Amino acid sequence: MRSRTVLLLALCAGATLLAEAGGDGCASPSQECSAGPPPPPLGACIPDGETWGGGSVTDCCGGFAFGAYCVCLPVGATAQQSAIECCTRTTGPGNLVCSPTPPAASMYCFGNNGFGQLGVGDTTDRNTPVAVSGDFIFSHIAAGRAHSCGILSNGSALCWGLGTTGQLGNGGSSSRLNPSALSGGHHFSYISAGFGHSCGLLLNGSALCWGVGSSGQRGDGASTAIVNTAVAVSGGHTFSRITAGGSHTCGILASNGSALCWGEGSYGATGLGDSTNTNAPTAVSGDFTFSEIAAGRRHSCGVLVNGSALCWGLGFGGQLGDGMNITSAVPVAVSGGHTFSKISAGSISDGSAHSCGILVNGSALCWGQGTYGQLGNAANAVALVPEAVFGDHAFAQIACGATHTCGILVNGSALCWGDGAYGMRGSGESSSRVNTPVAVVGGFAYQSIAAGSAHTCALVAS
Numbered sequence: 001m002r003s004r005t006v007l008l009l010a011l012c013a014g015a016t017l018l019a020e021a022g023g024d025g026c027a028s029p030s031q032e033c034s035a036g037p038p039p040p041p042l043g044a045c046i047p048d049g050e051t052w053g054g055g056s057v058t059d060c061c062g063g064f065a066f067g068a069y070c071v072c073l074p075v076g077a078t079a080q081q082s083a084i085e086c087c088t089r090t091t092g093p094g095n096l097v098c099s100p101t102p103p104a105a106s107m108y109c110f111g112n113n114g115f116g117q118l119g120v121g122d123t124t125d126r127n128t129p130v131a132v133s134g135d136f137i138f139s140h141i142a143a144g145r146a147h148s149c150g151i152l153s154n155g156s157a158l159c160w161g162l163g164t165t166g167q168l169g170n171g172g173s174s175s176r177l178n179p180s181a182l183s184g185g186h187h188f189s190y191i192s193a194g195f196g197h198s199c200g201l202l203l204n205g206s207a208l209c210w211g212v213g214s215s216g217q218r219g220d221g222a223s224t225a226i227v228n229t230a231v232a233v234s235g236g237h238t239f240s241r242i243t244a245g246g247s248h249t250c251g252i253l254a255s256n257g258s259a260l261c262w263g264e265g266s267y268g269a270t271g272l273g274d275s276t277n278t279n280a281p282t283a284v285s286g287d288f289t290f291s292e293i294a295a296g297r298r299h300s301c302g303v304l305v306n307g308s309a310l311c312w313g314l315g316f317g318g319q320l321g322d323g324m325n326i327t328s329a330v331p332v333a334v335s336g337g338h339t340f341s342k343i344s345a346g347s348i349s350d351g352s353a354h355s356c357g358i359l360v361n362g363s364a365l366c367w368g369q370g371t372y373g374q375l376g377n378a379a380n381a382v383a384l385v386p387e388a389v390f391g392d393h394a395f396a397q398i399a400c401g402a403t404h405t406c407g408i409l410v411n412g413s414a415l416c417w418g419d420g421a422y423g424m425r426g427s428g429e430s431s432s433r434v435n436t437p438v439a440v441v442g443g444f445a446y447q448s449i450a451a452g453s454a455h456t457c458a459l460v461a462s
């Protein structure tokens with residue numbers, strides 16, 4: 001207990017520094033826990049092996065994931081929405097077990113560096129992890145088509161790589177080979193990078209987006225082609241998650257778990273039941289309560305609070321996982337009756353499209369396009385329903401790129417599979433089409449991972 005106290009104090013000190021909207025940063029917002037130990041303060045993780053709320057988060061406060069920060073919300077907020085980002089796994093719906101992951105780390109990237117998306121000051125591809133320039137300490141990272149972003153431990157955001165559509169948010173539209181600070185002095189807790197746009201959540205859950213918006217994907221009520229500074233997403237919503245995909249964006253409302261999407265509707269990836277573009281957040285069809293959501297190139301997937309997974313959007317290639325090979329503009333159930341804790345939707349680039357999820361016991365499943373081995377199931381074919389990733393590994397995180405996939409095991413080792421043409425498996429070689437997981441070299445213990453179209457970034461505890 002002594003070490004726990006020290007840990008929380010140390011983290012709270014950090015949180016106090018960056019609390020801008022919530023006063024002292026350590027005080028939980030206005031609610032009482034009905035049972036169990038008090039909720040962790042803003043900025044704190046739950047120590048390894050401890051459950052929150054006497055065994056079930058439904059007993060106590062629902063905690064929400066604002067990036068690496070655990071934020072307490074009122075009783076009645078849905079339990080599984082508290083799949084806390086700083087926790088590396090869940091043991092069952094509503095029952096969290098967390099690892100003592102520090103909330104800040106060094107960032108390493110590998111793979112395609114054609115636009116500087118590895119952030120190392122040059123444009124040379126790497127097939128082993130290389131440290132992002134600047135000795136920054138990051139708390140959360142994102143990888144898009146050809147750009148990368150990270151949030152520093154003080155909440156400032158940096159982006160680098162391809163910048164031609166304003167996706168770096170630094171007030172310019174040129175590409176950057178090194179981390180470049182976002183304009184506006186915002187303090188972020190969560191960030192997501194899509195094809196030509198990026199989005200983030202502030203500490204209070206308000207959403208901002210920047211970059212291309214011609215399909216409405218910024219959600220700012222306009223369809224201006226390029227906006228190169230962060231602008232507010234319309235509607236004044238408070239989100240627990242946001243995910244920037246190909247030409248659309250989705251988020252989960254912090255208050256009740258409803259999913260909203262905006263942007264390109266032509267493939268149904270916004271889940272609105274039709275094919276119209278929207279430039280403001282609009283409710284996904286069906287009264288579902290989500291805990292996780294992921295936007296791919298032209299499809300989206302989410303996990304409900306009961307662990308069932310749904311996907312919607314472009315379905316030619318099996319990426320909806322419903323056993324069909326057709327597009328759906330409303331959510332359809334992923335086949336198999338599996339109970340998921342995490343999900344990722346791939347294909348930030350045109351071409352292929354796949355999805356992967358982690359079950360509550362840590363097993364990873366993938367479905368969809370498999371030509372490059374990106375399903376990790378020892379095959380190179382389309383799978384219309386989820387198939388197990390080879391090797392019986394227990395995963396804590398998974399991230400789908402366009403034609404590759406990476407994951408972190410519960411012990412911190414990183415594995416990748418699929419296309420390695422630019423080195424984005426980080427396995428020290430650049431062969432294409434590896435259809436079972438191979439280790440990312442370097443021996444680091446990773447705490448989070450993000451896959452762009454042909455590059456990968458990950459955080460290493462510092």
Ligand SMILES: *[C@@H]1O[C@H](CO)[C@@H](O)[C@H](O)[C@H]1NC(C)=O
Pocket residue numbers: 152154155156
């Ligand atoms: C956050 O830290 C970075 C790097 O140390 C610094 O450049 C930036 O000004 C800081 N941001 C704030 C808002 O203090």
Ligand SMILES: *[C@@H]1O[C@H](CO)[C@@H](O)[C@H](O)[C@H]1NC(C)=O
Pocket residue numbers: 020021202204205206236237238
């Ligand atoms: C969140 O904080 C930002 C910046 O401090 C502020 O502009 C916004 O109104 C806040 N949102 C809510 C819902 O309070």
Ligand SMILES: *[C@@H]1O[C@H](CO)[C@@H](O)[C@H](O)[C@H]1NC(C)=O
Pocket residue numbers: 253255256257258287
């Ligand atoms: C969730 O909250 C939003 C915004 O407050 C509201 O529009 C929506 O109807 C709510 N959804 C459900 C299922 O209660």
Ligand SMILES: *[C@@H]1O[C@H](CO)[C@@H](O)[C@H](O)[C@H]1NC(C)=O
Pocket residue numbers: 288304306307308
């Ligand atoms: C989860 O909830 C959805 C929507 O309410 C429902 O369709 C599905 O059957 C539920 N799954 C399980 C395993 O109960």
Ligand SMILES: *[C@@H]1O[C@H](CO)[C@@H](O)[C@H](O)[C@H]1NC(C)=O
Pocket residue numbers: 316317325382
């Ligand atoms: C899926 O549909 C596409 C387009 O109709 C077709 O080319 C492809 O062969 C189908 N794949 C499977 C696995 O049925």
Ligand SMILES: *[C@@H]1O[C@H](CO)[C@@H](O)[C@H](O)[C@H]1NC(C)=O
Pocket residue numbers: 359361362363392393394
């Ligand atoms: C996880 O559960 C699935 C089915 O529910 C099972 O097939 C798989 O073997 C389990 N994985 C582990 C690591 O126990």
Ligand SMILES: *[C@@H]1O[C@H](CO)[C@@H](O)[C@H](O)[C@H]1NC(C)=O
Pocket residue numbers: 393394409411412413445
């Ligand atoms: C993590 O577990 C895998 C097997 O599941 C093993 O190959 C790897 O060496 C382990 N990594 C560490 C850092 O212990």
